[in-house]
Amino acid sequence: MARHRHGLATLFLVLSVLGLGATIGVDGASESRGALAAPGGVETALGQLTGLVGAYLMMLMVVLTGRLPVLERALGQDRLVRWHRRIGGWPILLIASHAVLVTLGYAKMDRTGPMHQLGTLLRSYPDVVAATVAFALLVMVGVTSYRRARRRMRYETWWLLHLYTYLALCLAFPHQLADGQSFVGHPLTRIWWSAMWAATVGIVLVYRVGLPVWRSFYHRLRVVEVSEEAPGVFSIICAGHHLQRLNVSGGQFFSWHFMTRGLWWQAHPYSLSALPRPPHMRVTVKDLGDHSRSLADLRPGTLVAIQGPYGAFTPEARSQNRVLLIAAGVGVTPIRALLEDLPPEVDVAVVLRASKSEDLIFRDEVVSLVAQRRGQLFELIGDRSAVPTDTAALVSLVPDLRGRDTYVCGPEGFSQQIVSSLRAAGTPAERIHHEGFTF
Ligand SMILES: Cc1cc2nc3c(=O)[nH]c(=O)nc-3n(C[C@H](O)[C@H](O)[C@H](O)COP(=O)(O)OP(=O)(O)OC[C@H]3O[C@@H](n4cnc5c(N)ncnc54)[C@H](O)[C@@H]3O)c2cc1C
Structure with a gap:
């Protein structure tokens, strides 16, 4: 299973890189030596390239957070969001360069000043005003997503x-087809680019809007x-x-309205705090x-x-038949x-961490699930200095932890410390x- 996921992740990366390569290729094919040698030719060519690559990365970012089930299951939302963030600044930078370079290139070509050329572009070129609004929206989204601003x-x-971002995507598209050198007079590249854009919008409409609405009507959940x-x-x-038709695994979560x-x-x-027991399912919230x-x-x-x-x-996600589960707080x-959903043959050790015993949530349920499968349960209760969870402490509790798949969930600081301890004990990252x- 873990290998299957790795394969899917690699396939997605390869397809994304191929898409990027094709985008650069399409741009390169529309350039001629004569155009490059003309006044402003290099600036214009670079401007077209940065615009296309920026638009491609925008689409990729939208797909990453488009809730495609196959990606969600293979890679997990936190990883997809991490990749989305990592790409984050590039489209804005590239599209800003596109605007500047194309303005400079056209100004040189028309032997006029950049400000005058900017006015001409806004007044006379189709859909450039809409694209400028789209860019302003992207800058606003980018600035508000900057860590400090977001906090x-x-x-x-x-x-x-x-x-x-979705409005920006729609506003920018018409000017790409109407003004892009790679598309004007090139029906095949127009079809290819439009298909990519339509697929991106389709993913959002189907998986972020249509499927959740359909599921909510189909399952008609109410608080009991x-x-x-x-x-x-x-x-x-x-x-x-x-x-029973919800294809859900232990450890997964829903977004709830x-x-x-x-x-x-x-x-x-x-996250679900137990596997669904039709007609019921449960979440537990701090x-x-x-x-x-x-x-x-x-x-x-209350409807949900x-x-x-x-x-x-x-x-x-696991590759081993021995598993260590570590949880703190909620x-x-x-x-x-997860404990409920692991196959019976899996050897399980569970570590529960809390400052006070009354903070241990689901203690009785965990005790009973661990006992049913003859696993081991360790309760670490007390303050951090009295009950450490460093490498030595973890190894003394579970000596074979290097050979186990370990699942960790708890407050961010706790999880990071556990992950470092596991790495120091020799557990491979995967x-x-x-x-x-x-x-
Ligand atoms: C994959 C996942 C599974 C989770 N499972 C559980 C669970 O089973 N039980 C539980 O108690 N909590 C869970 N949480 C955390 C829970 O979503 C947040 O505590 C809750 O959304 C906080 O919202 P708030 O308005 O009460 O607090 P706020 O004060 O608005 O936010 C507190 C923190 O939660 C983050 N947050 C707020 N809203 C969201 C959102 N819609 N999406 C992502 N992060 C948000 C904020 O950035 C902030 O860091 C989970 C979070 C994630 C990402």
Whole structure:
């Protein structure tokens, strides 16, 4: 399974690089020596190239976060979002270079000044005004996604602003076909580029909009019960139809819309804390902010819409038949569901970490699941100095940990420290699976 995922990840990378190569090739094919030698030829050619590559990377970024099920399962949303972020600054930089270089190139060609040429481009070239608005939107999205800026705003504000990326994609497309040297008079490249653009928009419409809406109507989930599991931690049990048809693995999460005033428009990710038991499924939430806190007051009967399942933190990620599960705090939710979903032949060791015993969530359920499969359970309770989780401590608990696939979920600092300890103990990186609760 792990090998299959690796293969899919490699295939996706290869296709992305081939797409980039084809984009550069299409641009190169439309250049002639004569055009390059003419005044402003080099600037114009570079401007076309940077514009096309920037637009291609934009499409790639949208596909990465397009919730394509095959990518979600193979790579996991956190990794896809990481790649999306890594590419992030490039399209803006390239499209800015495109605007500057094309303006300079055309100005040289027309023997005029850049400002005068900019005015001509905006007034006389088809769809350039729309493309300029698209660029301004992209800059706004880029600036608000910059780590420091993002930290200062509410997640929901950032998310709403991010939706303007789709508007930018639509506004920029007509000028690419109408003004791009690679497309004007080249029907084949027009078809190829339009097909890529349509596929990108199609992925968004199908997987980010259509499928979640269809699933929500099909499963018709409603809240049936809200119960306190530990101080500030609540389980929400929903009932729905056909839940056996949800192709969900232990460790996966959904984005949840609870259809009440003030919450219906927000989608927040919460992992299932147990495998669905039709007609019921359960999430367990710690009150960390406005949304999670308000879930404690949900009334039975509240309608629920879902997007998902998402995530690669599943039994399929492992390559070994021995597994170590490590959870702290509310991080136990996906770990508890994973424990239930691992095949019976898998040898399991579980480490639960909490400062106080009353903070251990699902202790009884974990004890019973571990006992059923004759696994080992270690409860590490107390403050960090008294109960360390460094390399020596982990090796003394689970001496064969290097040979196990390890799944870690907990607060970011805890997870990072565990991952470093596992690496120091010699666990290969590909056997460490980590679910972060923040994107
Ligand atoms: C894959 C995944 C699975 C998760 N599973 C669980 C779970 O089972 N139980 C649980 O209690 N928590 C879980 N979380 C965390 C949970 O989504 C956040 O705590 C919750 O969204 C916080 O929202 P808030 O308005 O209450 O708090 P805020 O104060 O708005 O946010 C607190 C933190 O959560 C982040 N956050 C807020 N909204 C979102 C969002 N829509 N998407 C991603 N991050 C967001 C913020 O950036 C901030 O770091 C999970 C998160 C992820 C990414």
